[in-house]
Structure formats: structure tokens, C-alpha cells
Amino acid sequence: MNNRLLINYSPGSTPIHKLNGATKVFGFLIITVYIIMTFDVRVMLPMLILCSIGIVSMKPNWKPILLILSFLFVMAGVVGSLMIILIRPTSGYTHTGGETILIQWTNHFFISKELIWYVSAMFFKRICSLSTAILFILAITPSELAAGFNKLGMPYKICTVISLAFRTIPDIARDYIDIKNSLMMRGVELDSRKASLGKRLKQTVFILSPLIMTSFGRIGTIANAMDLRGFSKHKQRTWYSERDPTAADWVARAIILLVAAFCVYYIVYIRIMNPPPFSYWTPWGYWNG
Amino acid sequence: MNGKKPVIQFNDFNFHYKIQNKPTLHDINLTIYEGEKVLILGASGSGKSTLANCINGLIPFSFEGNITGSLKVNDQETRDMSIYKLSTMVGTVLQDSDAQFVGLSVGEDIAFAMENDNIPRAEMLPKVLQYSTEVGMEDYLLSLPFNLSGGQKQKVALAGVLGDSMNILIFDEPLASLDPYSGTVTIDLIDQIARNGNRTVVIIEHRLEDALYRPVDRVILMDKGRIVADTTADALLRGDLLREYGIREPLYISALKYAGCDINTIQGLDDPSTLELSDENKKKLRAFFESQADIQPPVLGEETINVDNVTFSYIKGTKAKNVLKDVSFSVKKGERIALIGKNGAGKTTLARLICGIDRPNAGIIYINGENNKALSVREIGEEIGYVMQNPNQMIVKDIIKDEVELALRLKKLPDDEVINRAENTLKTCELYRMRNWPVDAVSYGQKKRVTVASILALEPEVIILDEPTAGQDYRHYMEIINFINKLNAEFGKTIIFITHDMHLAIENTDRAVVLSESELIADESVFSVLSDDDVITRANLKQTSLYILAKKIGISPEKCIEHYILYERMVRVDE
Numbered sequence: 001m002n003n004r005l006l007i008n009y010s011p012g013s014t015p016i017h018k019l020n021g022a023t024k025v026f027g028f029l030i031i032t033v034y035i036i037m038t039f040d041v042r043v044m045l046p047m048l049i050l051c052s053i054g055i056v057s058m059k060p061n062w063k064p065i066l067l068i069l070s071f072l073f074v075m076a077g078v079v080g081s082l083m084i085i086l087i088r089p090t091s092g093y094t095h096t097g098g099e100t101i102l103i104q105w106t107n108h109f110f111i112s113k114e115l116i117w118y119v120s121a122m123f124f125k126r127i128c129s130l131s132t133a134i135l136f137i138l139a140i141t142p143s144e145l146a147a148g149f150n151k152l153g154m155p156y157k158i159c160t161v162i163s164l165a166f167r168t169i170p171d172i173a174r175d176y177i178d179i180k181n182s183l184m185m186r187g188v189e190l191d192s193r194k195a196s197l198g199k200r201l202k203q204t205v206f207i208l209s210p211l212i213m214t215s216f217g218r219i220g221t222i223a224n225a226m227d228l229r230g231f232s233k234h235k236q237r238t239w240y241s242e243r244d245p246t247a248a249d250w251v252a253r254a255i256i257l258l259v260a261a262f263c264v265y266y267i268v269y270i271r272i273m274n275p276p277p278f279s280y281w282t283p284w285g286y287w288n289g
Numbered sequence: 290m291n292g293k294k295p296v297i298q299f300n301d302f303n304f305h306y307k308i309q310n311k312p313t314l315h316d317i318n319l320t321i322y323e324g325e326k327v328l329i330l331g332a333s334g335s336g337k338s339t340l341a342n343c344i345n346g347l348i349p350f351s352f353e354g355n356i357t358g359s360l361k362v363n364d365q366e367t368r369d370m371s372i373y374k375l376s377t378m379v380g381t382v383l384q385d386s387d388a389q390f391v392g393l394s395v396g397e398d399i400a401f402a403m404e405n406d407n408i409p410r411a412e413m414l415p416k417v418l419q420y421s422t423e424v425g426m427e428d429y430l431l432s433l434p435f436n437l438s439g440g441q442k443q444k445v446a447l448a449g450v451l452g453d454s455m456n457i458l459i460f461d462e463p464l465a466s467l468d469p470y471s472g473t474v475t476i477d478l479i480d481q482i483a484r485n486g487n488r489t490v491v492i493i494e495h496r497l498e499d500a501l502y503r504p505v506d507r508v509i510l511m512d513k514g515r516i517v518a519d520t521t522a523d524a525l526l527r528g529d530l531l532r533e534y535g536i537r538e539p540l541y542i543s544a545l546k547y548a549g550c551d552i553n554t555i556q557g558l559d560d561p562s563t564l565e566l567s568d569e570n571k572k573k574l575r576a577f578f579e580s581q582a583d584i585q586p587p588v589l590g591e592e593t594i595n596v597d598n599v600t601f602s603y604i605k606g607t608k609a610k611n612v613l614k615d616v617s618f619s620v621k622k623g624e625r626i627a628l629i630g631k632n633g634a635g636k637t638t639l640a641r642l643i644c645g646i647d648r649p650n651a652g653i654i655y656i657n658g659e660n661n662k663a664l665s666v667r668e669i670g671e672e673i674g675y676v677m678q679n680p681n682q683m684i685v686k687d688i689i690k691d692e693v694e695l696a697l698r699l700k701k702l703p704d705d706e707v708i709n710r711a712e713n714t715l716k717t718c719e720l721y722r723m724r725n726w727p728v729d730a731v732s733y734g735q736k737k738r739v740t741v742a743s744i745l746a747l748e749p750e751v752i753i754l755d756e757p758t759a760g761q762d763y764r765h766y767m768e769i770i771n772f773i774n775k776l777n778a779e780f781g782k783t784i785i786f787i788t789h790d791m792h793l794a795i796e797n798t799d800r801a802v803v804l805s806e807s808e809l810i811a812d813e814s815v816f817s818v819l820s821d822d823d824v825i826t827r828a829n830l831k832q833t834s835l836y837i838l839a840k841k842i843g844i845s846p847e848k849c850i851e852h853y854i855l856y857e858r859m860v861r862v863d864e
Contacts, residue, residue: 009394009433143397167392167434175682178677178682181641182675182682184646184667184670185669185670186670186695186743187667187696209684209685210681210683213684214679218388221385221388222391224347224383225383226391226401227346227350228345228372228376229401230405231401231405232405233376233406234406236407237404237405238404238407238410240392240397240410240413240417244410
């Protein structure tokens, strides 16, 4: 089951895996802020390199990662960029401040150097966000996630519910498959070769009622099992999966703090106090107007 | 026992669930002492689980209702305590070992109660190791619930309630989802735990023979919310209470009775391996087992399913592990077959292959002589019906009649034919009277019948039933089994049971197909399977008490089991 959906259920053994849950959650939050705050390729690039090194160092199962990346490439890279080019070719000018037309068909359909830069930078940003997400998902187990969020102040009941959700995903998936099979044997055609998509969607409704029934049954039992073992007895709880911070954690936290400091500087000094006239930096620079 | 300290005291205790019209427990007076091991026995609906839930605090915490009288646990009135307070004294292992697995790994699940108790992680780790060692799961601390067998999950659940302050452990039907061998391991483990550390153990079961695999101090028999007997296992086995209250008698006791032995003269009746047989009784037994039982072998038709050298694995490629390897067997029309093997041996996969949900990597499955590769799942569904273990996973519609008609409507049959066939099926299944009832309003056993009916409406030749009797008490078990046997005897349906339940296999099937570690290791009569030590070990089965009895009187176990089965069938036909 491990890594089948990218989700790690048992902790891995690489240096990043061994970090403490709170460090991982904290790091993820800061990197997310970092990626959100900027459209500047020069700022994003180092983070992408760091994330890529991180991902490679965890020796992941590449198959699902490549699948997600190729999906992103098609959807955001090809389809998304084409949409911008077709619908609003002036975006190049609005975001970078220049317009060097390369090809022009009509007044509304043209390609400029800046437009190409803009869609590429946009795509680059999406790759960065996705890599961060992949890095985080690969690095953390649901239990560490729960423990980490709790350490950062989220109520533990919510955290436990999150980890329980991950606990039950495979069970519900299995129930779903079982129910689907039994319905197929009773003549509900769910075979993609034999029934149209619309029809299959309609037939899928049949699966929902038994799926909900069995899932409710599960919830009832698990709630009792938790009560019987004293869940929500105290205001606080401890976490078995929360490793004690090691030297590596303190180093990682220091680095994350530095990144956080840079974020504060960048947001306050560059984005708020001295905002550039255009959000996208270009190598040929119109920033100074 | 009276010198000991009472830990659980019921005094004129009554309980009435808020959502039910009538009280569930009446006038319970029961005292359980420190260090005692008590079996609470009773059919479904006898109130035995309700009794346990009163002790662990789920009543009234999760299930509201009205309590009168007094229940003290460790000298404190339970209604004055919170479930949390009780949870530090009473540990409960629930019936469904999968659903109660809260953690994402074995270690985490064992630690769950400690986490809630705010115990620092540094103290938690050695405790988790200690508890997991106590149940023999110390090598699996990082394992995920999805990779564990039912028996292993149950061990984890047990380790999770071994806290220091726990002096009462409750096991709610611990055997319900285990194969026979894992069941004995569990009973053994419970026995060990009860011996170490002076814990009081309460086991709730309706499977008397399996529960008595290790001795208990006392048996409490319940019926309709009342305690009808509070005695020793030995005394209970001698009396007639078991039959009266719908509890299945152990096989060896039935055999002794059939043979005409006077069981009141036999010592040590609660354990077949220590029971003392006089020469006279031995003689009677031998005479019984050696007499000829007269029963017609079933008349079999032509071949309906032929599994020819089938190999299957979920992952393709050279290093893939085969889930099934070179499996071959055939099924004739009208046969009743048991498909046996431990969890993960490939039973369900084999059923899925036959139904066409998965397709073999090598080998061919013939259905009525036709290669099933050419047939869609739906087409196979008209020849072979598959009834899942949990009826809730199958029922789609709200009204019984609609559920039975569903498959026919999907086939787009003309209206009058749909109604006709559905009516006939409902009558066959004795559901006609309830045809307009909502599915939610009927019992579990009736729901099961609804699912069989919904399959039967398609008029399949073969019906595959996955654990049809799991979690059923003897009365409901007999109800389901009699119904299935009727389908076989009167309507000539071929029946394939996928089951752990050896009683079911012994009494209701002609042949057993046994799988172990992806391979077919036996395909012969049930009694030969049950007297073959090698097969028993490899398939996680266990020897029946008849085997032990046969060894005791020095006759061949195979013959003994065969005779017993034939005799039992004859008796039942007469009834």
C-alpha cells in the first residue's frame, strides 16, 4: 500500500524522512509562503532546485510522480498556456510591461516575446508549487502530519480526524471495489468498453448507497473503539509517531527560519514597500519602467 | 472463590435502550471476582453484548438508555464514573478487529490509549514494546493495518488494552472473524494473559466448543436479557440447557450422546483430550463409529465449472508473486463444495476469477464448457451468482421487492416477466410476505436472504457464498444453512461456500477444495481433509474434537469423522 498513491504510511529511512513531524509541517508552510509570494523566476529557481534535491534524496517511487508531472505538463503547460495565448494575448504586456511582437495574425491573435515569458514563468511557478507538495507528501506520514499540526497549535481532535481519514482511505477503496464487482455481476454495466461514460456515471450512484451504509458502520465502531481507549480524555495528548527532535531537526529548522526571514524581507521590503511596477521579472527588464 | 475480591457486581440490574420498546436486560444479579475467567454464552439478542457494554461504559455513554439497580466495577458505581475513568480499568477488544484499528501502524495503535493519557513518548516506547511482546507482535511494530491478517489485528487490539491499571479485560466475540487455527491461538493468548497479572477476563461468545479450547472458571448462559445459568462448563455440558437456548453443542458431546454413552458418568467433560472414558463407553463409541450409516450419495450432473491450470497474480512481470498457482479443479452440477484456506490463501481471488472480475494470467476457466474469457462479468453473472459476506455491501434499494427486481430490470426484461420472476424468487426465499418492507427493518439473517434472493432472481446455476454464516449464532446459522440446502436439494443449485467454519463444511458440503499459499493442496471429501494433519496445518485449520475422540478410542479419525457426518445428516433428515 505504501507509495501507491504517493502517500507514505510507514516512515522511510532517508534523512528527510527522519525529521520530526513539526519540522516537516513548519518547513512546508514556509516553502508554500515562499512560492506564493513571488513571480520572479530568479527567486523561485533556487527553491525548485532544493525541492528536487529533496525529492531525489527520498528515493521515491517515480511512477506516480512522473504521472502527476506529465499531467501537469499537459494541463497547465500545454492547455493552460494555449488558453492564455488565445484568450488574452495582452497578458504579456500587463504583467511585464513590454510588448515585442513576434508573430501577428490579427489584432486579437498574436504572440509576443513577453507573452511567451509570462506563460513560461507561470508554468514554472506551478511546477514549483507541485514539487513542494510532492516533497511534503513524500516526506510525511499521516500520523506525523497529525502530530506536526498539533504541535503547531491545531486542536488534536481535528488532527486525529485527519490521520483517521488516511487510515480509512484504503478500506473504503476496497469496499468500493467489492461493491462495484458485486453490482457488475448483477448486471450493472460499469465496464468502460461496454457502457458510455454518462451511463457509467449514472450507474455509479448504485454504489454509493451501500458504500455509505458500510462506511457509517465503520465510523460507529471506530468511535466506540476510541471512546473505550480514552480518546478526548484530556485537553492534550501525546503522539507515538512524533519523533524527538534531533540535531538534524535543529539544523533544518534553522535553515527554515532563514528562509522565513527572507520571506518577511521579500514581502515587506520588495512587495509592499518598493513594489516593482510589474509583477513578472524579465531578463530584458522593464522593471525600472 | 468467595475469599476473593469482587470486581464486577451487578445487583438487580436492568437496562432499557432509549431506542427500543422493551428493556434489554432484566434482573441481572452477577458477581465476578478478581482473577476469574468467565465465559458469557448466549444466542444473538440474548443481551450478552449489552451486558459487556454496561461494564465497559459504552452504556450509557454511547448508547443511551435507562438503568435501574446497581453495577459496581472495582467497588465504584459505573453510572457515577465517566467512560474515561472506566477505560483505565476495563479493556475491551471488540468483535471487528479491523474497524477498531485506530492507528496507522501496529505501534501507534498499541500506544493509542497512552497517547490519550498524555504519557510522554519516551515512556510510551518501552511500554509498547512490552505489550507487543506479550502478544507476540513485537516484530510488526511498523506494519500497516492493511498488511495484517485478522488474527494479527486482534493481537494488536489485545496489546492495546494491556495497560498497567487494567484489571478487567472484555472480549466481545473474539472468534467471529478468525480461521479455526487463529481462533485457537487467540483463545490460548487470552488464557495466557488471564494467568499473568491476575486479570479478570470476560469472554463473550456463542461458539462454545471453540471458546472452551482453554478452560474457563465459569459459564454464564444468557437468554432474552436474563441470566439462565451461572455454572461450570462441565455442568452445562451435562445438562440440556444448550439445546434449549440455541447454543451449539460441541461435536464430541453430540457424538457421545449419539453413541448412547451416559455422559453423567464421564469425568472431565469440558475438554475432549482429558475426558475419561470407561471401557463400556469406549465400546459404545466404537460400535457407533463402526456401524454402517445409510445415506445416498448425491446425484451429480455434468460439469459446470472447470478451472484448468489457472495461475494469477495482481502485478504482472517476472518478479510478481502469484496469488494462485496452477490451480485445477472442477465442479459438477448439484454439488456442494467448501472452498477452504487461511486469509490470503487465494480463496476470494479464485472466486473473482471464476466470476470474471479478474482474468487468469495463464490457464483457462470453463463455464458449462465455454471459456469464460469470452464472457463479460455480466454474462457470467447469469450463470454464477456471488453473494458477498456483508449484506450491507450488496443492498442498493430501500424496499426488498425492488432489490430483488433490480438485476432483472437492468436486463431490460419485459415488465410482467420481471414481476413474475421476482415473485417466484421471493416465495422461494420465504420473503414474499415481507416484499414491501424496507430493507432496514429486517434482521441480519433476513438481509442475507434478501441478497441471496437478488442473485437468485437471475436464475444462476451456481451460487458462491462468501462466509455465509460469519458472526451468526446457531439459530440464525441453521436458518441460513437450511435455506441454502433447500436451494440445493429442491432446486438443484450448485453451491460453493467460501468459509472458515469447519462445522459448516463438515455438515453441508460434499467436497472440500483447500488452498494454501496460492496452491491447491487438497480436493477431496471433507472428512479426509479433516483427518489429514498436513493439510490441517497448511490451511490453518484445526483438528475437530472428533479427531481427538477417535484417537482416544483407537480408531481411524477419517472413518470416525465420516461416520459422524453421515449419521448427523441422517438424523437431520429425520428431523
